[in-house]
Amino acid sequence: TFSVGILYPQQSESREVLSLDGLWKFYLNPNESSEFPTTETEWIQMPVPSSYNDITVNSTIRDHVGWAWYKRTFFAPKHWSTEKQTVFVRFGSVHYTALVWINGKKACEHYGGHLPFQADITHSLLYGGQNLIMVAVNNTLTLTTIPQGTVQHMNNTNKYPPGYTEFQHAFDFFNYAGIHRPVYIYTTPQVYIDDITIITDINGTEGIIKYNIEFQSIEDILTEPQCTVVVFDKNGSKVTSIKGLTGKIHIFNANFWWPYLFSSNPGYRYTLEIHLNYGTGEDIYRLPVGIRKISWNSTTLLINSEPMYLRGFGKHEDSNIRGKGLDYPLMIRDYNLITWLGANAYRTSHYPYAEEILEMADDIGIMIVDESPACTIDYFTDELLEQHKKVMKELVARDKNRPSVIMWSLSNEPRSYKNQSGEYFRELASLMKALDPSRPVTFVTSSSVNEDKAVEYMDVVCVNRYPAWYSDCGHTELIKRQVIHELTQWHQKFDKPVLVTEYGAGSVDGMHMLPSSMWTEDYQVITLKEHFKAFDYLRKQGFLIGEMIWNFADFATPQEFARPGGCKKGLFTRERQPKMAAHITRWRYWTLAQSI
Numbered sequence: 001t002f003s004v005g006i007l008y009p010q011q012s013e014s015r016e017v018l019s020l021d022g023l024w025k026f027y028l029n030p031n032e033s034s035e036f037p038t039t040e041t042e043w044i045q046m047p048v049p050s051s052y053n054d055i056t057v058n059s060t061i062r063d064h065v066g067w068a069w070y071k072r073t074f075f076a077p078k079h080w081s082t083e084k085q086t087v088f089v090r091f092g093s094v095h096y097t098a099l100v101w102i103n104g105k106k107a108c109e110h111y112g113g114h115l116p117f118q119a120d121i122t123h124s125l126l127y128g129g130q131n132l133i134m135v136a137v138n139n140t141l142t143l144t145t146i147p148q149g150t151v152q153h154m155n156n157t158n159k160y161p162p163g164y165t166e167f168q169h170a171f172d173f174f175n176y177a178g179i180h181r182p183v184y185i186y187t188t189p190q191v192y193i194d195d196i197t198i199i200t201d202i203n204g205t206e207g208i209i210k211y212n213i214e215f216q217s218i219e220d221i222l223t224e225p226q227c228t229v230v231v232f233d234k235n236g237s238k239v240t241s242i243k244g245l246t247g248k249i250h251i252f253n254a255n256f257w258w259p260y261l262f263s264s265n266p267g268y269r270y271t272l273e274i275h276l277n278y279g280t281g282e283d284i285y286r287l288p289v290g291i292r293k294i295s296w297n298s299t300t301l302l303i304n305s306e307p308m309y310l311r312g313f314g315k316h317e318d319s320n321i322r323g324k325g326l327d328y329p330l331m332i333r334d335y336n337l338i339t340w341l342g343a344n345a346y347r348t349s350h351y352p353y354a355e356e357i358l359e360m361a362d363d364i365g366i367m368i369v370d371e372s373p374a375c376t377i378d379y380f381t382d383e384l385l386e387q388h389k390k391v392m393k394e395l396v397a398r399d400k401n402r403p404s405v406i407m408w409s410l411s412n413e414p415r416s417y418k419n420q421s422g423e424y425f426r427e428l429a430s431l432m433k434a435l436d437p438s439r440p441v442t443f444v445t446s447s448s449v450n451e452d453k454a455v456e457y458m459d460v461v462c463v464n465r466y467p468a469w470y471s472d473c474g475h476t477e478l479i480k481r482q483v484i485h486e487l488t489q490w491h492q493k494f495d496k497p498v499l500v501t502e503y504g505a506g507s508v509d510g511m512h513m514l515p516s517s518m519w520t521e522d523y524q525v526i527t528l529k530e531h532f533k534a535f536d537y538l539r540k541q542g543f544l545i546g547e548m549i550w551n552f553a554d555f556a557t558p559q560e561f562a563r564p565g566g567c568k569k570g571l572f573t574r575e576r577q578p579k580m581a582a583h584i585t586r587w588r589y590w591t592l593a594q595s596i
């Protein structure tokens with residue numbers, strides 16, 4: 001069967017889900033081939049989901065660039081063979097290239113991390129018996145992958161042994177690799193719901209849900225299946241129901257989806273219970289839906305016609321030991337810290353985060369700037385553009401129904417001062433408008449106002465800037481002047497709302513000095529405070545739509561002299577304990593929330 005949808009696997013009356021998370025066997029391929037490991041291969045234990053890099057004490061595994069193998073066995077229940085159905089294997093994400101085999105038969109290939117993919121494995125399984133799944137993973141990046149990277153061959157034998165290579169990338173986070181998110185096997189009935197697209201709108205107190213349901217079938221069918229959509233409120237009471245594969249649902253006196261601290265009932269979602277009937281068969285899938293409408297103009301971003309001010313930060317999927325692997329305790333700890341801070345937004349810097357993480361954002365009411373993995377693009381080629389478009393389509397397919405996603409970010413800090421970047425981003429922005437006209441599109445610039453070639457095609461200007469850190473070191477007294485001057489210029493030149501997506505300073509937790517000095521917690525606090533002064537001035541000018549600190553927590557980077565054990569610009573340590581900066585941010589964000 002051909003599948004276009006990438007709905008999250010869900011158990012229902014008609015669907016079974018089997019988790020393949022747990023311990024897999026792992027083997028690092030020392031050479032550059034993806035050939036099947038031989039029988040003498042020594043497999044070690046590897047948890048899934050997790051990055052493989054920091055699990056062992058072996059720097060060869062930590063720093064590996066190339067192929068790695070995963071395998072495990074599982075049973076497919078016997079009754080699956082007696083029912084006409086499709087069985088899929090679905091990966092939340094694998095870094096970066098993934099080849100998957102079931103019982104020695106190739107199931108699929110996928111290029112690029114951070115996004116889900118799946119394969120129909122119905123005809124490869126042994127039902128009522130044991131099955132083997134093998135996954136080859138390759139974390140090599142090239143100039144035509146998203147993101148970009150290079151492998152350098154070092155030929156100077158005075159310095160390097162023969163065959164010595166060095167992997168390089170321009171982005172500032174450790175290139176973690178492996179099976180990073182949950183792996184599921186799931187079943188669908190003969191005729192099944194393949195995809196759901198919803199667009200919501202509001203009209204006074206009325207909520208409108210436009211929906212469209214795509215179905216697939218194992219065999220050709222002669223008539224259209226019947227579809228019934230039943231809407232439930234948050235308490236599980238039935239609100240209304242409607243028939244048809246596509247339609248418009250009206251909810252009178254609806255509860256809208258609002259951001260955290262904006263309403264007493266943020267993150268409100270209804271549930272659409274979709275019944276797809278064909279003959280005696282039925283498929284049931286439940287989709288939570290937040291009703292909200294995003295609009296924007298040259299100064300303001302609005303949700304449900306109310307102007308929004310984003311209080312947040314950039315984050316990373318990063319923590320000790322598991323690297324970028326999805327970790328539920330960490331995820332909930334992070335959301336507890338986010339609400340403790342009084343934040344209402346963050347950017348998924350610099351790639352799409354796990355679906356489980358966005359699900360929480362929907363639920364709590366956190367506004368998400370949903371960023372693609374195209375971090376720090378340097379060489380703009382047609383081949384890369386094609387790859388970038390493919391990634392954006394996959395991202396929209398995955399996240400289009402999420403109320404938390406309020407903006408798409410095409411890239412972080414591409415070299416947008418280069419001439420070719422203009423046409424490149426013009427094309428991407430128009431693709432996004434075709435895929436989803438309901439959300440603003442942006443990318444995050446670090447170019448100067450006068451040199452940037454791509455911001456003009458965006459709906460919102462997003463800027464990363466580090467006064468008194470990457471320029472004028474030690475001079476926090478310059479921050480207010482520089483921030484006010486630069487952000488005003490961006491708005492005046494492009495006539496668009498401005499969002500500060502990164503600013504801040506590094507601090508080694510526990511290090512203090514008065515007068516303050518770079519890398520101390522004191523310096524980080526003063527840097528933030530000086531920015532707050534500039535933001536307060538700019539908010540009165542009316543075009544600033546939010547402030548985001550870099551970064552929520554300290555995170556791992558490649559080894560570098562400017563990175564003492566990673567990037568230290570976190571409000572929290574990598575262990576998620578507060579630095580001084582977290583307390584003043586909390587003070588500011590709660591004050592802002594109450595004054596809005």
Ligand code: GCB
Nearest residue numbers: 172412413446464502567569
């Ligand atoms: C940036 C990048 C971010 C880095 C940060 C830094 O501009 O967007 O990925 O981590 O600066 O700390 O240097």
